[in-house]
Amino acid sequence: NGSAVVTSPQNTVEGFVKEFLRELSFGQGVTLERASVNDQYLALARTVRQYLMARWLETLQRQREAQAKSVAYLSAEYLLGRQLDNALLATDLTEVVEEGLASLGIELQTLRDQETEPGLGNGGLGRLAACFVDSLATMSVPCIGYGIRYDYGIFRQTFVDGWQVEQPDNWLALGAPWEFPHPEAAVTVHFGGRTETYDDEGVERTRWVHDWDVLGVPFNYMVPGYQNGRVNTLRLWSAKATQAFDLQIFNSGEYVDAVRAQTFAENISKVLYPEDSTPQGKELRLQQQYFFVACSIKDFVDYVLPEDFDLHRLPERIIFQLNDTHPVIAVPELMRVLVDEKKWDWDEAWAVTQQCFAYTCHTLLPEALEVWSVELMGRLLPRHLEIIYRINEEFLAEVAAKHPGDDALLERMSIIAERPERSVRMAYLATVAGSKVNGVAALHSDLLRDKVLPDFSAYWPDKFTNVTNGVTPRRFVRLSNPALSELITEAVGVGWVTDLERLRGMEPLADDQEFREKFRAVKAHNKERLSTLLQARDGITLPADAMLDVMVKRLHEYKRQTLKVLHIVTLYDRVLRGELDPATMQKRVFAFGAKAAPGYHMAKQIIGLINHVGATINDDPRLGGALTVVFPPNYNVTLAETLIPAADLSEQISLAGKEASGTGNMKFALNGALTIGTDDGANVEIRELVGDDNFFLFGLLEPQVADLVAAGYQPGRYYEEDPALKRAVDLIASGTFSGGDGSVFAPLVQNLLTEDRFLALADYRSYIDAQDRVDAAYADVEGWTRSAILNVARSGFFSSDRSMWDYIDRIWHTPPVVSR
Numbered sequence: 001n002g003s004a005v006v007t008s009p010q011n012t013v014e015g016f017v018k019e020f021l022r023e024l025s026f027g028q029g030v031t032l033e034r035a036s037v038n039d040q041y042l043a044l045a046r047t048v049r050q051y052l053m054a055r056w057l058e059t060l061q062r063q064r065e066a067q068a069k070s071v072a073y074l075s076a077e078y079l080l081g082r083q084l085d086n087a088l089l090a091t092d093l094t095e096v097v098e099e100g101l102a103s104l105g106i107e108l109q110t111l112r113d114q115e116t117e118p119g120l121g122n123g124g125l126g127r128l129a130a131c132f133v134d135s136l137a138t139m140s141v142p143c144i145g146y147g148i149r150y151d152y153g154i155f156r157q158t159f160v161d162g163w164q165v166e167q168p169d170n171w172l173a174l175g176a177p178w179e180f181p182h183p184e185a186a187v188t189v190h191f192g193g194r195t196e197t198y199d200d201e202g203v204e205r206t207r208w209v210h211d212w213d214v215l216g217v218p219f220n221y222m223v224p225g226y227q228n229g230r231v232n233t234l235r236l237w238s239a240k241a242t243q244a245f246d247l248q249i250f251n252s253g254e255y256v257d258a259v260r261a262q263t264f265a266e267n268i269s270k271v272l273y274p275e276d277s278t279p280q281g282k283e284l285r286l287q288q289q290y291f292f293v294a295c296s297i298k299d300f301v302d303y304v305l306p307e308d309f310d311l312h313r314l315p316e317r318i319i320f321q322l323n324d325t326h327p328v329i330a331v332p333e334l335m336r337v338l339v340d341e342k343k344w345d346w347d348e349a350w351a352v353t354q355q356c357f358a359y360t361c362h363t364l365l366p367e368a369l370e371v372w373s374v375e376l377m378g379r380l381l382p383r384h385l386e387i388i389y390r391i392n393e394e395f396l397a398e399v400a401a402k403h404p405g406d407d408a409l410l411e412r413m414s415i416i417a418e419r420p421e422r423s424v425r426m427a428y429l430a431t432v433a434g435s436k437v438n439g440v441a442a443l444h445s446d447l448l449r450d451k452v453l454p455d456f457s458a459y460w461p462d463k464f465t466n467v468t469n470g471v472t473p474r475r476f477v478r479l480s481n482p483a484l485s486e487l488i489t490e491a492v493g494v495g496w497v498t499d500l501e502r503l504r505g506m507e508p509l510a511d512d513q514e515f516r517e518k519f520r521a522v523k524a525h526n527k528e529r530l531s532t533l534l535q536a537r538d539g540i541t542l543p544a545d546a547m548l549d550v551m552v553k554r555l556h557e558y559k560r561q562t563l564k565v566l567h568i569v570t571l572y573d574r575v576l577r578g579e580l581d582p583a584t585m586q587k588r589v590f591a592f593g594a595k596a597a598p599g600y601h602m603a604k605q606i607i608g609l610i611n612h613v614g615a616t617i618n619d620d621p622r623l624g625g626a627l628t629v630v631f632p633p634n635y636n637v638t639l640a641e642t643l644i645p646a647a648d649l650s651e652q653i654s655l656a657g658k659e660a661s662g663t664g665n666m667k668f669a670l671n672g673a674l675t676i677g678t679d680d681g682a683n684v685e686i687r688e689l690v691g692d693d694n695f696f697l698f699g700l701l702e703p704q705v706a707d708l709v710a711a712g713y714q715p716g717r718y719y720e721e722d723p724a725l726k727r728a729v730d731l732i733a734s735g736t737f738s739g740g741d742g743s744v745f746a747p748l749v750q751n752l753l754t755e756d757r758f759l760a761l762a763d764y765r766s767y768i769d770a771q772d773r774v775d776a777a778y779a780d781v782e783g784w785t786r787s788a789i790l791n792v793a794r795s796g797f798f799s800s801d802r803s804m805w806d807y808i809d810r811i812w813h814t815p816p817v818v819s820r
């Protein structure tokens with residue numbers, strides 16, 4: 001009757017202990033007495049997995065029966081964070097497990113800390129994908145997440161003398177208890193070679209005579225919904241050589257040569273590219289992109305869909321959501337499958353393909369828009385290049401028919417750029433092929449429409465839409481902030497975990513003295529928790545009773561960590577000049593977390609600067625501990641989960657018009673930090689919702705930025721005209737933070753004074769003034785708490801559940817599949 005073929009273990013302490021001990025002995029092959037912490041962690045993970053298994057099989061079965069439309073989320077990155085706690089929450093097992101383990105003399109927290117998070121993403125885009133699959137599972141919407149199982153995720157960051165040094169992230173080293181490998185279901189992916197035409201019973205067709213191939217082995221991961229009996233699937237592909245050895249070479253005794261092909265093929269899923277926003281056009285990256293989308297399309301068409309399925313009805317069953325341009329090669333791949341393999345007419349294949357894709361853009365930086373040289377694409381994917389040419393030809397013919405004689409328009413809209421070298425503009429391909437194109441915050445979607453793709457939005461006004469990003473309240477409130485969660489539940493009931501707008505119910509409590517005291521107790525508790533963690537993790541001591549001012553995000557010039565440093569240096573300078581008394585000034589801890597792309601020299605220089613400023617200030621007795629800079633290395637999801645709930649102030653200070661959305665900004669607001677921020681990305685919507693009185697706005701607005709740049713921005717003028725700014729820059733330039741050696745940060749200073757691409761100096765005065773307002777506001781303890789509570793109460797909109805409803809409504813049209 002289609003019921004699940006497995007039953008879950010008993011949801012009791014005894015039931016759990018029995019299964020845990022079984023996993024320890026039969027799974028790990030150790031006795032409790034001899035079990036290492038890692039043995040215990042692996043056994044626990046596998047035990048928790050058992051509780052999810054029946055739900056998983058049932059979900060899959062029900063989905064097959066319902067023949068419902070699914071979302072296939074195509075993303076090169078999933079920044080998942082640790083899995084254990086999320087699985088415990090989904091199954092509501094936390095207390096049972098805590099008690100069961102305690103009865104064996106094991107602390108749950110010790111085992112939690114044993115897990116290495118899968119860092120299969122760079123930052124915002126990868127974390128967003130993880131939030132989205134969590135929300136879809138919780139909402140009972142059919143979704144498969146497709147991606148790459150990198151052997152090595154985002155590098156582990158260490159500091160040597162304050163400078164970033166990268167280490168490989170060997171996340172699989174101690175075992176991978178959450179994954180289900182299926183080598184028997186591997187699919188073959190082709191590369192290279194050439195195309196040829198042939199006569200197919202009177203019809204001329206094209207075939208791809210490939211040169212080499214590689215196997216894609218699927219690894220499945222459970223994506224459990226929150227206590228709803230549903231488990232979706234994340235399917236990550238790992239590259240494996242089609243032949244381990246070239247036997248002829250092997251037999252001739254050349255062992256190393258014999259495995260060369262294997263090494264080459266398996267490199268494809270070896271490591272995540274650590275570049276965020278600046279694609280380098282590397283061949284291996286294109287290989288990764290094609291590898292995972294080719295596997296995913298084949299998987300969906302041949303394995304997920306029923307055998308006799310009529311592909312003309314594909315749009316009724318699937319929407320492939322393109323997470324930025326990284327998976328856009330899926331478009332010509334589906335066309336190739338339909339036209340070359342299924343032998344469809346071009347037009348009917350194109351009609352179906354256009355309905356199967358939608359594209360999300362996550363950036364506004366021109367340098368982040370991917371292009372692939374025709375030379376490279378022709379060499380690696382000759383048939384796909386032909387298909388792209390044909391798509392472009394037909395598209396431009398259509399444009400030309402509507403706009404006769406406008407050659408400039410054709411050149412601007414062409415998927416193929418001719419300069420600086422002939423290349424494929426992947427964002428244009430995605431826009432032409434996609435049924436919808438969306439930006440990730442209201443402002444971003446407007447700018448995308450009006451500035452990045454104006455010709456396309458004029459041509460297809462209805463194609464463009466907005467879906468503002470969101471974050472999962474399960475991980476980023478319920479799990480990461482248990483104390484606040486309890487307080488919220490007391491105030492509005494438990495329903496908020498899946499219906500975050502219910503936080504609104506807390507609004508009146510902002511005026512309740514007793515509630516405010518409880519809220520402050522939560523913050524204090526979270527700061528203590530952070531303090532304990534940083535001490536143990538990095539030997540960092542956090543001073544007590546300080547405002548915690550946090551800036552965590554990838555290191556990038558447009559995000560302007562340098563502006564934050566200028567503020568810190570300005571406060572330092574004020575103390576040294578006697579303008580501020582360290583005994584009475586607002587005590588602050590500045591916490592940073594940021595990884596720089598290994599090849600991004602300016603970003604690495606900024607990391608060095610933050611650490612050097614910190615070392616100088618933290619040790620200076622004249623400050624009496626009033627200002628402290630902490631920069632724990634290797635900021636990741638796990639650290640975020642402890643850091644964000646402790647924050648008082650959230651720094652969201654990108655140059656207006658540059659941060660597509662931001663999602664950290666949402667996590668901070670939901671955890672009761674106030675934002676100091678520019679009018680950028682989702683900050684705009686945060687401020688609208690929480691209210692101007694509960695948000696510190698500063699800086700140029702996007703149109704002002706555009707005007708200033710058009711007029712010829714001269715950073716040196718700001719330096720000359722603002723004495724405080726001049727002194728701050730001079731302190732850095734003169735070597736105050738680099739042992740008297742002014743040359744250390746000369747490149748950075750030089751860049752600021754002459755180029756300053758992201759207008760840090762133009763926004764400096766406005767920023768400093770806003771920070772002074774922050775200090776004044778923080779001194780009003782009750783007023784600040786009131787604002788913090790209102791930030792929480794009014795941020796329910798930023799649940800990724802809401803984002804998913806918007807995608808479903810505006811783009812996907814994939815209703816939930818509810819239980820019988």
Ligand code: 26W
Binds near residue numbers: 273363663
């Ligand atoms: C190497 C090529 C490359 C290019 C762009 C890698 C990664 C990207 C991403 C688009 C960068 C990214 O993560 N963008 C961020 O996406 C978040 C989720 O939508 C937004 O909140 C951030 O504002 C945006 O920077």
